Amino acid sequence: MKRVSKWIAGRHKGEAEDKPNAARRLFFRGMAGAMLPGSFAATQSDGVAGLATLPRAQLAVLLRDIGSSDMQADGALSSERQSMLDEITQIMPEAPDLVRLHRLYRSGEGLATCRPPVQIDLTGLHRACTDARRILLTYRDRAGAITQRSVRPIELVYPGRGIRLIAWCEMRQALRHFAVENMIEMTVLTDGFSADRHSLILAAISEKQRNDEEFYNRSA
Secondary structure (H helix, E strand, C coil), rough: HHHHHHHHHHHHHCCCCCHHHHHHHHHHHHHCCCCCCCHHHHHHHHEEECCCHHHHHHHHHHHHHHHCCCCCCCCHHHHHHHHHHHHHHHCCCCHHHHHHHHHCCCCCCCCCCCCCCCCHHHHHHHHHHHHEEEEEEEEEECCCCCEEEEEEEEECCCCCCCEEEEEECCCCCCCEEEHHEEEEEEEEEEECCHHHHHHHHHHHHHHHHHHHHHHHHHHC
């Protein structure tokens, strides 16, 4: 945890300007910039920032960036990323599988391609995912039919054609992908599903891998 705390607190100023350190700082600054500004400023002013003090929503931002970044060719940066992930995993056991899920869907900025604009509270939806809280959706499907769905939100992914919510649909009793731009209303319910969230993440990974394999087999 000291590694990430040092980066957040900005204690690297006296380090030599070697390439691995410079690359590491650029990587982490990019992720830290996506955090909520108030909490990030607080960690800097304290001088010490333990990961355990960060809200789960901010840890989720780090995991999305780790999952969507491509560093396979840079051994030094890839090693730093793994060290960061190991530290986050001590707090969020599902962290490695969330990274796997985002890597499967990695394909650019989904938000930029959302048409029409998102109508619901995205911040609230992110929190419902990280806090494992059920939500009630009013949703318009591709045919234009409007329904209400009670779902267990697993994660938001960005496949390059908008933002998609992967969720367990209680009406269909199956995993479903919901286009965020087609959500009309959303209510976060009081009951949660923390005990089931990790298993649902693993189920989403398995489904995506199976669908990709079937697609490649048909294309071969």
